[in-house]
Amino acid sequence: MALIKNREITEDHWVRIDDESAVPAEGGAIVSIARWRKDRAVLAGRNAPIGVELESGDGPEVVADDIVRLDLIAVPFATFRDGRGYSTARLLRERYGFTGELRAVGNVLRDQLPLMERCGFDSFEYAGRTDAAKALKAFRDISAVYQTAADRRASAAALRNHPSKAFSNGTCG
Amino acid sequence: MYMYDEIDQSLVDERVIQFRDQVNRRMTGELSEDEFKPLRLMNGVYLQLHAYMLRVAIPYGTLSSEQMRKLAWIAKKYDRNYGHFTTRQNLQFNWPKLEDLPDILAELASVQMHALQTSGNCIRNVTADQFAGVAADEVVDPRIYAEIIRQWSTLHPEFTYLPRKFKIAVTGSEIDRAAVRFHDIGLIAKRNGAGELGFEVIIGGGLGRTPFVGPTIRDFLPERHLLSYLEAALRVYNQLGRRDNMYKARIKIQVHETGAETFTEMVEAEWAQIRDTAVDLAAGEKQRIADFFRPPRYRASADAEAQLRLQLRDDRNFARWVETNVAPHKVTGYRIANISLKPIGGIPGDASSEQMDAVAALADRFSFSEIRVTHEQNLVLPHVRADDLYALWQTLKSYDLDTPNLGEISDMIACPGMDYCALANARSIPVAQQISERFADLDRQHNIGELKLKISGCINACGHHHAGHIGILGVDRKGEEYYQITLGGSGAEDASVGDIVGPAFPYDKVVDAVETLVDTYLDIRTDGERFLDTYRRVGKTPFKEALYGTD
Numbered sequence: 016m017a018l019i020k021n022r023e024i025t026e027d028h029w030v031r032i033d034d035e036s037a038v039p040a041e042g043g044a045i046v047s048i049a050r051w052r053k054d055r056a057v058l059a060g061r062n063a064p065i066g067v068e069l070e071s072g073d074g075p076e077v078v079a080d081d082i083v084r085l086d087l088i089a090v091p092f093a094t095f096r097d098g099r100g101y102s103t104a105r106l107l108r109e110r111y112g113f114t115g116e117l118r119a120v121g122n123v124l125r126d127q128l129p130l131m132e133r134c135g136f137d138s139f140e141y142a143g144r145t146d147a148a149k150a151l152k153a154f155r156d157i158s159a160v161y162q163t164a165a166d167r168r169a170s171a172a173a174l175r176n177h178p179s180k181a182f183s184n185g186t187c188g
Numbered sequence: 189m190y191m192y193d194e195i196d197q198s199l200v201d202e203r204v205i206q207f208r209d210q211v212n213r214r215m216t217g218e219l220s221e222d223e224f225k226p227l228r229l230m231n232g233v234y235l236q237l238h239a240y241m242l243r244v245a246i247p248y249g250t251l252s253s254e255q256m257r258k259l260a261w262i263a264k265k266y267d268r269n270y271g272h273f274t275t276r277q278n279l280q281f282n283w284p285k286l287e288d289l290p291d292i293l294a295e296l297a298s299v300q301m302h303a304l305q306t307s308g309n310c311i312r313n314v315t316a317d318q319f320a321g322v323a324a325d326e327v328v329d330p331r332i333y334a335e336i337i338r339q340w341s342t343l344h345p346e347f348t349y350l351p352r353k354f355k356i357a358v359t360g361s362e363i364d365r366a367a368v369r370f371h372d373i374g375l376i377a378k379r380n381g382a383g384e385l386g387f388e389v390i391i392g393g394g395l396g397r398t399p400f401v402g403p404t405i406r407d408f409l410p411e412r413h414l415l416s417y418l419e420a421a422l423r424v425y426n427q428l429g430r431r432d433n434m435y436k437a438r439i440k441i442q443v444h445e446t447g448a449e450t451f452t453e454m455v456e457a458e459w460a461q462i463r464d465t466a467v468d469l470a471a472g473e474k475q476r477i478a479d480f481f482r483p484p485r486y487r488a489s490a491d492a493e494a495q496l497r498l499q500l501r502d503d504r505n506f507a508r509w510v511e512t513n514v515a516p517h518k519v520t521g522y523r524i525a526n527i528s529l530k531p532i533g534g535i536p537g538d539a540s541s542e543q544m545d546a547v548a549a550l551a552d553r554f555s556f557s558e559i560r561v562t563h564e565q566n567l568v569l570p571h572v573r574a575d576d577l578y579a580l581w582q583t584l585k586s587y588d589l590d591t592p593n594l595g596e597i598s599d600m601i602a603c604p605g606m607d608y609c610a611l612a613n614a615r616s617i618p619v620a621q622q623i624s625e626r627f628a629d630l631d632r633q634h635n636i637g638e639l640k641l642k643i644s645g646c647i648n649a650c651g652h653h654h655a656g657h658i659g660i661l662g663v664d665r666k667g668e669e670y671y672q673i674t675l676g677g678s679g680a681e682d683a684s685v686g687d688i689v690g691p692a693f694p695y696d697k698v699v700d701a702v703e704t705l706v707d708t709y710l711d712i713r714t715d716g717e718r719f720l721d722t723y724r725r726v727g728k729t730p731f732k733e734a735l736y737g738t739d
């Protein structure tokens with residue numbers, strides 16, 4: 016599985032720690048939300064980046080009080096057809112102001128990457144059959160966007176009202 | 189009409205390239221059918237009983253003559269020379285080949301059309317009153333807001349994988365020609381006491397296996413907040429709608445189970461958080477869109493009405509057509525001409541390439557090149573001068589498009605049923621054809637008056653049977669086609685869900701049963717009563733007795 020971050024394939028510096036194992040003192044560690052709830056005080060006091068993986072169907076409120084303590088939040092897609100994670104991501108970014116790494120995990124496929132990115136995900140545990148390097152093209156499939164979302168891309172309406180930000184077909188982000 | 193700018197155009201063009209790539213990846217196995225399915229559905233591509241089907245979006249039912257010609261051309265080149273207009277103001281091609289689909293989408297894009305979101309668990313193509321902009325009774329042209337919603341919902345990053353499909357309808361008039369109470373969200377434009385424009389918001393209506401007349405969750409939403417309110421409602425639905433059971437995943441179930449009041453509170457609470465963000469359109473953009481829907485330059489002649497009166501007096505058949513198929517226009521000297529796609533014994537909603545071309549030519553000649561598609565599967569020329577009606581009618585006649593049956597029993601809605609649809613329990617089209625033939629006598633139909641008959645081949649209710657004055661639903665009885673009859677439904681402003689009248693009828697008895705119902709109505713109606721009014725007055729009993737006897 017490849018990790019895509021900020022539209023590039025990168026090495027994953029985070030390790031996943033299951034609920035039974037000890038959390039290493041160093042390096043980024045991702046724990047389950049259950050573990051986080053149980054060991055929050057210890058984990059937050061650790062002198063290394065900490066991340067939490069939500070469960071399917073968890074809304075952003077489950078980490079509302081921890082936004083500033085967390086360096087990474089992983090939002091699961093049990094199947095790519097389950098779209099709850101899109102709302103969770105937008106709310107984490109736009110309402111709760113989460114600025115750390117927001118990672119899409121689970122059934123993360125090529126054609127959903129651009130939508131996920133628009134909702135605020137910046138990293139993806141890519142699980143598609145299309146070669147990851149080729150899948151990066153997905154981010155540039157469609158140039159125009161009609162909505163304002165977590166990625167703050169200028170919507171069609173915004174571009175129309177600010178001709179200075181001229182729309183250039185096929186090259187904008 | 190709305191015209192694409194380079195941004196709109198780039199999106200549909202790039203979608204074609206993207207879809208071509210998706211088809212290729214499917215062919216090489218890079219995409220499994222399971223992964224490909226939602227992608228093709230979002231481009232309107234279904235896998236039917238015998239072939240792929242392409243559902244082309246006709247946003248809010250407005251078409252230019254050029255677009256209609258393109259549809260005719262696609263039918264000729266890639267399909268079997270006809271298309272089928274649907275109950276959601278879309279057009280379906282029933283026989284395209286998978287490998288041709290990217291080319292067909294490119295043809296559509298060349299005339300500012302697409303098949304985006306005509307299927308799939310996303311916000312579907314938005315529908316509107318087919319008389320938008322020309323109805324005397326409207327407060328605003330609902331297409332302005334339908335286009336705003338079309339753009340906002342197109343590839344919405346958050347709402348593309350909803351629990352289930354999501355349908356929005358908009359009307360600008362109290363007279364509901366868009367069945368807004370049977371949509372996931374229905375919007376009725378109105379003015380408040382201060383004269384400001386806004387919407388009554390209805391949520392959680394729908395047909396299907398559990399029909400609901402949607403409750404109003406907000407009496408007045410100022411129009412500038414439309415998109416933020418929709419976004420709030422969709423977000424609540426996306427987070428809480430059921431994903432474990434597709435039969436319970438529509439918003440209507442959520443509203444029903446949560447209770448409309450609690451659901452409203454959730455939407456309002458979410459909206460309070462986003463109502464003053466950039467979700468809503470700036471006034472400039474709204475005005476830009478509204479400007480596309482300015483009325484054409486009408487040129488009514490002083491004696492148009494007088495001339496029409498003479499023609500009506502001299503030609504009884506023409507007068508009959510005008511009486512049933514022509515509606516008043518907001519501008520004196522003009523009329524709205526409905527073109528029935530329900531010839532006696534025909535397939536409801538089908539049009540051949542020749543007919544589509546003919547309608548396009550007539551639109552150029554008589555209706556400022558504009559055409560509308562109705563959710564009752566007919567076409568409309570919205571701006572015809574009163575003194576042009578006669579020439580229009582004569583041409584329609586030569587294309588078998590002059591059936592004077594609008595709103596009458598043979599102007600029925602029927603879903604594709606077993607002839608095309610993999611989910612069907614029973615045939616719909618042949619039943620529709622036989623009923624139409626049974627009532628072929630136009631005088632008889634006219635005497636019966638307004639009667640909305642709607643047929644679905646299964647519980648999914650694509651034929652809107654719940655909303656029919658008479659509804660017919662195909663059911664499976666040990667492998668045999670049976671038909672359950674409901675009475676008293678309505679999709680109009682007096683929306684209601686029909687009541688089941690009794691045990692279902694076999695295929696060869698259902699037409700007789702309809703005739704018995706109609707005869708019973710004729711016996712007991714009072715002056716000026718429509719079938720629906722009589723039913724509402726007397727209830728089920730007389731109809732039930734006529735069908736099943738008194739014990």
Ligand code: SF4
Pocket residue numbers: 603604605606609610611612613616644645646647648649650651
């Ligand atoms: S109502 Fe049933 S049979 Fe008819 S088109 Fe819909 S799914 Fe198919």
